[in-house]
């Protein structure tokens with residue numbers, strides 16, 4: 001059973017080596033990594049390319065024309081399927097998601113189709129986040145749960161694990177979100193298809209290096225994106 005870890009990056013030069021080291025040190029068997037970088041001006045892709053020369057387990061997808069967390073993630077999923085992944089883990093490249101949880105995901109996915117790394121189940125949480133940022137995340141989670149009918153506690157978590165069949169079924173080519181809203185759009189499809197969605201606790205750590213690409217305007221825009229998902233015929 002091959003596991004593929006998909007990491008979208010934009011200007012994560014200060015974080016990506018540490019993350020790849022940490023993944024290596026887990027010593028997991030049959031794991032490959034796909035970094036999807038949108039030709040970062042800080043040269044994140046160069047770091048990945050260099051490492052990729054030393055090991056066949058690291059793949060770089062360098063997107064030259066497009067920019068955006070959303071379709072970068074989708075490109076990563078496609079590549080993960082192409083190289084034969086039977087389980088696909090998606091995580092951020094800013095060290096907010098600790099790869100030492102990956103074995104927990106792999107255990108949990110045996111009984112589910114999708115596993116979310118959740119800040120809001122027992123044992124989960126966040127470190128280093130401001131009260132305001134945490135508050136916004138919680139309000140957004142409640143809003144999304146009510147509007148889209150999810151029972152999961154942390155629908156916007158970007159640390160996730162999917163069975164291959166899920167990514168084959170949700171029709172990747174018609175996903176529309178270009179930005180971080182993609183995580184909600186993907187979860188909505190999984191939910192509508194009736195896949196079993198589980199959660200495991202994770203401690204999310206606020207990034208300490210590099211800059212967040214998530215702006216206030218994007219967050220506000222998500223209010224409308226949720227409404228659009230809810231009221232569009234599918």
Ligand SMILES: Nc1nc2c(ncn2[C@@H]2O[C@H](COP(=O)(O)OP(=O)(O)OP(=O)(O)O)[C@@H](O)[C@H]2O)c(=O)[nH]1
Nearest residue numbers: 008009010038067068069072092093094212213214
């Ligand atoms: N390929 C690609 N990756 C991106 C893009 N924007 C963000 N990312 C990556 O997506 C992940 C999450 O982005 P962040 O900027 O950390 O956003 P966030 O985690 O939602 O927000 P914070 O909590 O503020 O960090 C990181 O690994 C980013 O490098 C993009 O345009 N293209």
Ligand SMILES: [Mg+2]
Nearest residue numbers: 092094096207
């Ligand atoms: Mg982040």
